[in-house]
Amino acid sequence: MEQLLIHTDRLNNQQDSMLATITRLCDINSGTLNVAGVERVSNALVKLFEVLGGDLQLIDTDPWTVVGDDGKRTEQKLGKIIHIIKHPDAPKKVMLCIHCDTVYGIDNDFQKCQMTAGGQLNGPGVADAKGGLIVMLEALKTLEASELAGKIGWEVIINPDEEVGSPGSASFLRSRASGCDFGLLFEPALPGGGLVSWRKGTGNFTFVVRGKSAHSGRDFASGRNAIVALARLMDEIDQLNIEPDVTYNVGRITGGGAVNIVPELAVGRVNVRVCNLEQQSGVEIDFADLVEKYNQLDGISVELTGSFSSPPKALEDNVKPLQNRITQCAEALGIDVTWQGTGGACDGNKFASAGLPNIDTLGPCGGHIHSVHEFLIPESLVPRAKLASLILLSYAAEA
Ligand SMILES: [Zn+2]
Numbered sequence: 001m002e003q004l005l006i007h008t009d010r011l012n013n014q015q016d017s018m019l020a021t022i023t024r025l026c027d028i029n030s031g032t033l034n035v036a037g038v039e040r041v042s043n044a045l046v047k048l049f050e051v052l053g054g055d056l057q058l059i060d061t062d063p064w065t066v067v068g069d070d071g072k073r074t075e076q077k078l079g080k081i082i083h084i085i086k087h088p089d090a091p092k093k094v095m096l097c098i099h100c101d102t103v104y105g106i107d108n109d110f111q112k113c114q115m116t117a118g119g120q121l122n123g124p125g126v127a128d129a130k131g132g133l134i135v136m137l138e139a140l141k142t143l144e145a146s147e148l149a150g151k152i153g154w155e156v157i158i159n160p161d162e163e164v165g166s167p168g169s170a171s172f173l174r175s176r177a178s179g180c181d182f183g184l185l186f187e188p189a190l191p192g193g194g195l196v197s198w199r200k201g202t203g204n205f206t207f208v209v210r211g212k213s214a215h216s217g218r219d220f221a222s223g224r225n226a227i228v229a230l231a232r233l234m235d236e237i238d239q240l241n242i243e244p245d246v247t248y249n250v251g252r253i254t255g256g257g258a259v260n261i262v263p264e265l266a267v268g269r270v271n272v273r274v275c276n277l278e279q280q281s282g283v284e285i286d287f288a289d290l291v292e293k294y295n296q297l298d299g300i301s302v303e304l305t306g307s308f309s310s311p312p313k314a315l316e317d318n319v320k321p322l323q324n325r326i327t328q329c330a331e332a333l334g335i336d337v338t339w340q341g342t343g344g345a346c347d348g349n350k351f352a353s354a355g356l357p358n359i360d361t362l363g364p365c366g367g368h369i370h371s372v373h374e375f376l377i378p379e380s381l382v383p384r385a386k387l388a389s390l391i392l393l394s395y396a397a398e399a
Pocket residue numbers: 099128129162187188346
């Protein structure tokens with residue numbers, strides 16, 4: 001390990017230039033649904049990653065069907081996936097992946113970066129995950145600049161839709177999982193610098209309830225109230241919150257119109273989190289039962305869409321060697337590494353469910369992600385780039 005450290009010296013003075021590149025990327029809005037903005041960031045990333053060589057392709061995402069508040073299904077356009085393959089004939093291969101979209105839409109007030117008085121970079125996507133993109137880039141540059149380049153092959157996937165659950169890129173991620181030995185994903189490290197060992201699984205579910213409209217004065221009895229049925233259904237779902245491991249969040253309801261009309265449509269949206277596949281199938285069975293029960297009500301129909309897009313990521317035995325490698329690399333660099341679980345899900349869940357062991361928080365340290373207070377700790381950029389470099393170098397040295 002010690003003799004590999006010298007290769008990471010090239011990163012010693014890179015903090016300012018990494019910070020400048022991250023700022024440039026974050027000042028371009030790439031909210032998932034801002035496809036033009038995602039494309040601009042994507043173009044900038046292609047220029048940055050082209051210097052690594054390798055076969056770079058832009059891949060179309062799958063169509064994403066969304067259910068609107070009017071209960072109708074429409075297709076939502078998403079950006080493209082950047083896919084790079086280098087040294088495909090090497091016997092060992094590593095997957096590196098992170099997303100380029102953010103949660104901040106084009107109409108959000110939070111659009112530009114600024115340095116805070118405390119010396120942090122505050123801006124949309126600085127930690128989640130444009131900082132991670134640049135950490136990943138610098139790690140690959142370090143590997144390719146060393147004499148170990150070519151000892152291992154690698155693949156990069158940069159997807160444009162992680163913040164909405166990767167509906168358009170999940171099938172591509174899964175299709176590439178089996179070709180690599182392990183995966184490194186560059187979501188931000190936890191605020192104290194910790195890495196994530198296990199993650200809950202998550203799914204979003206939409207219940208479209210249809211009843212029958214009627215005049216509330218003249219013809220009330222012939223109406224069938226979709227809002228009331230939905231409210232009862234959502235209450236039953238909320239009452240499933242009996243064990244802390246499995247949570248049901250009734251997150252959004254819409255429906256109705258003028259108050260003198262019995263409402264014929266109501267839509268309820270629920271986010272569910274589970275720790276294991278058994279809990280996941282339990283939820284699926286409970287939801288199917290509830291839909292059947294409410295479909296038997298006179299004049300009411302219920303339609304359910306959604307699924308567990310990110311299955312739970314348990315701490316499997318096959319990820320332990322990678323964890324050990326990361327701990328050793330961190331020790332060599334004098335970085336403290338702690339491991340903890342989280343209720344949040346990411347593309348690491350999808351790779352894990354497709355059989356690819358991975359660690360998914362190798363990005364820089366930061367916090368308050370998904371809020372206007374999102375920040376990145378500039379001093380973490382070089383150490384995290386060195387850590388990712390050393391993981392690759394140590395694997396290459398064994399090849
Ligand atoms: Zn992220």
